[in-house]
Amino acid sequence: MNKSKGGLQLTVQTLSLVAGFMVWSIIAPLMPMISQDIKITSFQISIVLAIPVILGSVLRIPFGYLTNIIGAKWVFFSSFIILLFPIFLLSQAQSVNMLMLAGFFLGVGGAVFSVGVTSIPKYFPKDKVGLANGIYGMGNLGTAVSSFLAPPIAGAIGWQSTVRLYLIVMAVFAIVMFFLGDAKEPKVKIPLVAQTKDLLKDLRTYYLSFWYFITFGSFVAFGIFLPKYLVDHYELTTVDAGIRAGIFIAIATFLRPLGGIIGDKIDAVKALKVDFLFMIIGAIILGIANDIILFTVGCLTVSVCAGIGNGLVFKLVPQYFQKEAGVANGIVSMMGGLGGFFPPLVITYVTSITGTSHLAFIFLALFGVLALVTMWHLSKKNRSLAYK
Template sequence: MIKKMQLPLQTLNLITGFMVWVIISSLMPFISEDISIPQGKLAMVTAIPVVLGSILRIPLGYYANILGARIIFMSSFILLLFPVYFISEASSVTHLIIGGVFLGIGGAVFSVGVTSLPKYFPKEKHGLVNGIYGIGNIGTAVTTFSAPMVAAQIGWASAIKMYLILLLVFIALNFFFGDRHEPKLKTPIIEQIKGVSRNEKLWLFSLFYFITFGSFVAFTIYLPNFLVSNFGLEKVDAGMRTAGFIAVATFFRPIGGWLGDKFQPLFLLIGTFSIYTVAAIILAFMPDMGMYTAGCLAIAVSAGIGNGVIFKLVPLYFNKQAGIANGIVSMMGGLGGFFPPIMLSVIYSATGQYSIGFMLLSQVALASLVLVVWLYFQDRLALTAEVFNSTGQGILVTDISGLIKSVNPAFTKLTGYTEEEVLGRQPSILKSGRQSKDFYLGMWKEIREKGMWQGEIWNKRKNGEEYLQWLNISAVKDETGEDVRYVGTFSDITQK
């Protein structure tokens, strides 16, 4: 019973953490009426909770494996009680910055669930499970939508204090319904970091999540004030539109995870970054409200799908180091939400417009698209190499003139010749002498006419021992139909 409750409980935990995480940015239009915030520090105040919320994801992901999700979620919510109360009593920019730094714990809990939940489900469902857990992103939409309306009625300080009650409720829920017997993994953190840091896929996934989740957080932080200042919308209207962006991105996250379970995840990321590139270019031209809304929704859809797909990929490639890998990738995503608002603010201060910032986003998305395409084909090549090296049949590849270009480990096992000994030589070194010249002439005639030949043939190992092969030779052709190489596959059938 307790195990079945972990997915809904941890998803609700994430919703709660994310609701607390964006308190400052969601209520900034109200807070700025009572606390004077210089324009140069506005982006810093709203983005600062992302810093700790990103960096803490590595230790929280790691300790989720060591201590279990129950302990980490409870501890995180207890710690959040203090910055939430502190911010509700804030009277200066310094107070907001100090409280905001520790408010980042709410965003850091993301890495707990993506590390814990896959333990309860088979591998083919990890994409969907992490996607459902990612619905917890809706917590930012709940606060963005509801906090301004509550603040308009009772004031922003009282609205923030209401989050104390929410945190106390979830501390109790985790105490009673958290899994006390969650499987633990106690590999030292340094060993895990060493194990994953040399893998280039970790850093590529981190870059991709930096873009997808980073833009999700950045738009969440940046849209409320931008829509008010640039399009002249009312604060509540701007909050509702931002909540709509968050809701769309969140809704498509489990869809992205589900699609990642059904289809090639890297191929899905190619589509994601293609949409990103086009949408960011549209936003760069600062169109009217209709086109701007369409561009934002396109980014919301692709961000949601991309977020879900990436957390299908992480446990797929880093099963034994899932805690630390999830922490690093999700940290980079959080940092992706920290830098764009600051970058947009600096660019706006220097140029008086946001167009350059959006154009930079389009170029980063385009670069990511190129990297995903490269990774996709690298993966296919790696799969081909894995099949080539692990198959039990001997394989040799020659060029058009018959010189050996490649052999697999099974070739060495069956013939006794190493790859270094046969590269650049003719396959005739394997001849036993039992077949006549006419036999070989007939073989090659059939290959040229039909593209392949197969049959029994006596060959000789390096040690001189003769054995009977079942041999298949196929011609590999180019686009014009000309032979460019030949592939031979064989097995020892002497005993048969």
Template structure:
């Protein structure tokens, strides 16, 4: 029973965390009526929770593995009570900055669930499960649209204090329903960091999430004002369109995870970044509202699917270090939502339009598409290498001139020659001298006519011992049909020969 309730409980925890995370930015128009905030300080007030909410994801992801999600959510929500109350009685800019700093805990809890929940499900469901959990970012939309309505009725201070009651309810829910027996991973932090920081997949996944989740956050923050100022829409219309963007991106997240469970995750990411590239290119040409809507909804679709896919890949590539990797990747995503609006604003002040900013997004998405394709084919080659390295047959590959360019471990096991001893050598170093020159002439004639030769042949090991092997030699050709390499696969059949005798 406790295990089954973890997915809905932790998803709702994320909803609450994100609701608290955006409290200041959602109520800022009301707060400014009572607290003087200079125009130049508005970005600082709204940015502080975003930055800390991103950076804190790294330690929270790590500690979720160490102590379990129940304790981390409990401590996080208890700590959030203090800044929420402090902001509700704030009367200065400094109060808002101090309180907002600690509101970042609400955004940081994201890395807790993506670390904890995969422990309860088989690998083939990790994508969908993390996608369902990630849909908890809908909490930003809940506060964005509900908090102002409550503030009109009760005032901004009383509205914020309502969140104290909500936090208290979820502190109790986690205390009663959180899993006390969640499996823990006790790998020391430094050991986890050493195990991942040199792995290029960590930084590639961070880049991909920087774009997908960063775009979701950036468009959510930027769209209302942009639609009003650029297309002269009224605030309600702009708000509804932004709500549509949030709902579509959020709904696509579990679908992205579901797709990643059933199809190759990297192929799905190819479509994601292909869509990003085209959509951002459309937006860069300052289109009509109709085309702008199509471009934004495409971004929402791709961002949501991409977010779901990426957190299927994290536990797949990093089983033992999932906590710290989830923290780093999700932190990069949070920062990805902070910088684009600032860059767009600077570019608009410099050029008078947003075209360069959207074009830059298109170029970064295109670069990501290329990197995903590279990862895909590198993975395929990695599988082929695994097969070659672990097969019991000896394998050697030569260039067109007959010089050995690689061998596998089984080659060394059978012949006694180490890899570095044979690279650049001719396979004739293995000859036993038992076969005549005519034998080898027939062998190569068969390869030239048929593309391969197969049969028994006597060779010798490094120590001079002769043995009988079953050998297959095949030609490797390029797309033009030209021979570029030769591959030999063999096994030691001396034992069988002795038995026959």
């Protein structure tokens, strides 16, 4: 294995993921300003915020598969060129329908996640894959970049001009990938249908997908709804809310490699059990929080657990599915993305019925308990197989 090539590709692809996630998440931090110019209801806002997650999740399966066929270089490059169109459309949006249309195709920025988790393991030995995928996963920081920078920039030049700046970002990274991407990346050509059938027969596919649905889903959902939620419920300024949301995202992102390292050193499933136990505690705190301090404690707890959990799950994917890694990465990461689609809608719906969002966070705790049951079942199954 060429360590220098692996290091270069890990760096280039991680930075490319940062760019992709910056675009994928651009609407959320700007929504308080967008809603001042475009007449939009609370429920429509939840739809607009959630809609980029749809394409960003579903495309992860074909993107992971395509990466094995043509290489990460060309999947990333093509994605950045395609993203120029919805970015421009968003900057021109004057109606809810235009916001939804632009947001839907911005999902391509989230779909590129499965490119790197499929490509990067090819450059590293098995005992380093967890760490390498964890470092690549730090590209999620792109969400925090948008949360931190977009509101103050928009305050100075307007949200439309802020969105247009992202055209430059995409053009730059398309050029970077064109010249620095690895055109000689090892290709894996296994029929998609055959791979998918094998994966769908394996219980571990469903368990990993469910765990990532919760960990990465929490990461995405909190990044989406926190800016508007903090403004509406705690009367924070848009900049303050953006910074707080950015801190949540940054913590989860920076701790992702730690999850990978832990998974390289000890049984990742055992580590996930502890991780989910603390996530349940964090969700319960959010479910009873009535002040910003307690809410912050709950958010930070969930952030830490989501970050470590993300790294642990993607240590397990290549460990369990070596030959089908591309499609497995796509399926699991798709479910993680979809995990970010539903919570904003649930929070809006629950709040409209009960007058508070507390019950929505209790649902997160219940999902965590169910995940612990599946982890116990998988551990029991693995032990029984070991004795045979």
